Amino acid sequence: MDKQLKFEIIIEGQKYGVTATCKKHNISRTLYYRWLKRYKTHGIEGLGKIEKNFTPVNKTKPEIVSTILNLIKKHPKFGPREIKYFLEEIGYDISESAVYNVMNRNNLTRRAKRLKFANKSEKKANRNYPDFERIKSGECWLCWTTFCGEFEALGSIYAYTIFDYKSKIACTRLYNQLSMKNFEDILTGLAIPVAQSLGAECKHLCFFDNDIIEKQKGSLLSYTTVQHFGYDINVHMLKESDDLTEANELRKEYTHQCLSFLMPLIYKGVSFNKLKIDLQSYIRDYNIKNKLSYNGEFYSPVEYHAKSTNAEVILPLWAYIERQY
Structure with missing residues (x-):
């Protein structure tokens, strides 16, 4: 399938829903989100043929680790499999074992630890202002x-x-x-x-x-x-x-x-x-x-x-x- 068709399928999924679009084109949701991730990273050119490079399982990108930890904050009762499903929904193709490894490195494999982690994460609105003179774009x-x-x-x-x-x-x-x-x-x-x-x-x-x-x-x-x-x-x-x-x-x-x-x-x-x-x-x-x-x-x-x-x-x-x- 060429990159232009993949791009059109991505657009169609955003307009009419991923599930219906995948069913229409006979592709899996995992494949759809893999294309979406490649598009977000490399643009339309990223949807063409690319050479696959081996990435060690312990090299999960920092932004994915951050997303995993924040999903755990919101859903502390969920384990690696459920968190993996959430990641697929937002476009990250990552294995259940990789999610577990992130949990393990952060001492969050036990449900009680995750609940404690989530409770500590809550912050209250305050009247202390950020340093407007030093903040950077996007912060x-x-x-x-x-x-x-x-x-x-x-x-x-x-x-x-x-x-x-x-x-x-x-x-x-x-x-x-x-x-x-x-x-x-x-x-x-x-x-x-x-x-x-x-x-x-x-x-x-x-x-x-x-x-x-x-x-x-x-x-x-x-x-x-x-x-x-x-x-x-x-x-x-x-x-x-x-x-x-x-x-x-x-x-x-x-x-x-x-x-x-x-x-x-x-x-x-x-x-x-x-x-x-x-x-x-x-x-x-x-x-x-x-x-x-x-x-x-x-x-x-x-x-x-x-x-x-x-x-x-x-x-x-x-x-x-x-x-x-």
Whole structure:
């Protein structure tokens, strides 16, 4: 099977579901995720014929080890086999024995040890801020909610945003209601996959205490589940009374850009689903094409991240397709 066909199958799986796509093309889910992993690592060229090199079982990549440990934090009752299944779902082709080896090296083969490990991993939101002057691209994400308005045909519209403080890479989705679960949705369904594709490692997740989401029932502390998706993240609450000029300006400027794009479409009468899809295209162009100023030099947010981290950026699938959520 040639690389172009493999790429088309990958795209189809992202649009219509992996299980249905694999059944249609008579391939296994394991093979599909193997292709997906090769695409994420090497781009379309990685889907062609490659020479297989032997990799010792004790050479599990650091990012896979980190993912395994964070899956254990979320699912401490699961053993190597169950963790292997989770890894397959997110595109890692790794054996059950390799998962066990990681557990063994970290003294987590016993269920009681894993439960203790998971309980120790919980962190509480705090008001100590990250050092904004020293953080690197991809390390600190600002989170906020914007009320776009109440509309007869569309109902209430809220824009949820996760925004990298340094690179200005943004992830935004629209919802009809206020809920911290929507932040978890955008984080795990969009922001973290994007960060993994760009080799970014988030260390700080910052909410604003004047955000409308904070007026809802439910504690921000429940949001510490973010630690279980591949990163060890500190959750912060930014107080309105503190001097956070740069963070507030970034929030204000980006929100203005989004509203300037959305409002004409809303008043034009587009459906809510169409509005969400159009916003995806807008945010993608913002991240990849839109030139912003960084100390007098102009780059797109993705270009700036690549330059500042010396990363070889291979655009992931979100750069090519629209996805319902």
